[in-house]
């Protein structure tokens with residue numbers, strides 16, 4: 486069992502965070518950042534199975550320009566690379582976009598984030614990060630919550646231990662949540678490579694490159710020029726059926742070879758994952774003392790799969806609430822209009838994968854970049870929503886909107902009859 490503080494004899498905490506990944510560490514970092522004094526942070530235990538952090542992923546996100554004099558968010562310091570322009574392409578057509586008000590596409594290597602938060606935690610005696618430990622059970626009592634966990638390498642058997650928390654933030658994907666039931670699964674496999682000679686790409690983030698369709702559905706490449714000699718190349722599918730990221734390795738290698746052309750390269754690291762798009766049954770927090778966050782709680786935006794900024798927003802709000810009122814704060818669902826639009830969008834793609842490239846290309850061609858960015862980052866105005874709607878192909882969209890309306894009515898009538906039976 487590894488902890489950041491030598492004295493780990495405490496067994497009672499104000500807050501227990503289950504999982505020291507993006508959401509768990511973001512909350513710890515936000516508490517450290519926002520507390521007027523380190524001692525104002527409540528006694529917190531983070532329980533994480535990993536023994537050490539590795540550079541297992543990268544987080545990219547769009548952010549509006551920072552105005553002169555405006556405080557720079559902590560995460561901005563972690564950004565390794567930013568792009569002023571991004572591109573969507575399909576066949577021989579490409580659309581280059583950039584923002585008139587300073588939005589950029591940012592890239593954070595996960596290891597920078599993990600290292601920074603570990604340092605912040607080490608400096609705060611009220612937060613303990615317990616690594617190599619896995620939570621096995623949570624027991625809700627009237628005045629406290631028991632958290633059971635096992636420590637040690639996963640192939641060894643260790644005695645179960647218990648801590649008591651007043652509140653719990655749970656970042657695991659609960660067993661009751663089936664990520665495979667999402668309308669679509671964004672499945673990807675990628676490589677960061679170092680080339681022996683400079684690549685030929687200009688400084689543009691190719692966020693949806695070479696969009697295409699085969700009998701298994703919609704796919705594209707994701708190509709980020711990190712510096713003159715380094716690229717991140719990922720192959721992505723929007724899959725209806727569950728698909729393992731490892732099954733995409735050979736496709737990802739093909740994309741990599743295509744992108745690198747004749748240049749020789751070494752693979753520096755790999756990253757892969759599955760992000761649910763349009764989760765049917767995200768876990769809901771039923772007791773205000775035990776809240777859920779992360780991919781199982783709907784942290785990924787249904788229509789895009791982007792989750793990092795949404796997790797940061799929640800972490801900031803939750804930390805503020807903990808420090809001012811002593812209460813954890815749930816992840817806020819999207820507005821009803823945005824949720825509805827995302828569902829119609831996803832239904833359109835899953836029902837008609839063949840038109841997906843045309844659909845994304847229409848958005849890139851016809852929606853003003855800043856409107857599209859506000860839509861993609863959860864902050865669209867009514868005008869932005871209108872611009873997005875007008876850019877999409879009408880007939881399949883209307884058909885899917887009607888199907889969504891019908892599905893909503895069926896759910897409502899089921900709920901009603903369930904209440905009637907009771």
Ligand SMILES: Cc1cc2nc3c(=O)[nH]c(=O)nc-3n(C[C@H](O)[C@H](O)[C@H](O)COP(=O)(O)OP(=O)(O)OC[C@H]3O[C@@H](n4cnc5c(N)ncnc54)[C@H](O)[C@@H]3O)c2cc1C
Nearest residue numbers: 504505506507508542544545619620758779780791792793
């Ligand atoms: C490879 C990859 C790249 C991504 N890139 C982007 C991106 O560019 N932009 C974007 O917006 N989103 C991206 N995402 C989506 C999302 O931002 C990440 O998945 C993010 O890490 C989600 O945060 P989380 O805290 O929910 O999950 P995680 O970061 O996975 O954290 C969950 C933690 O819970 C721990 N845990 C699991 N079981 C237990 C247990 N029993 N007890 C205690 N702890 C447990 C895990 O070890 C893990 O550390 C990416 C996802 C992946 C997988």
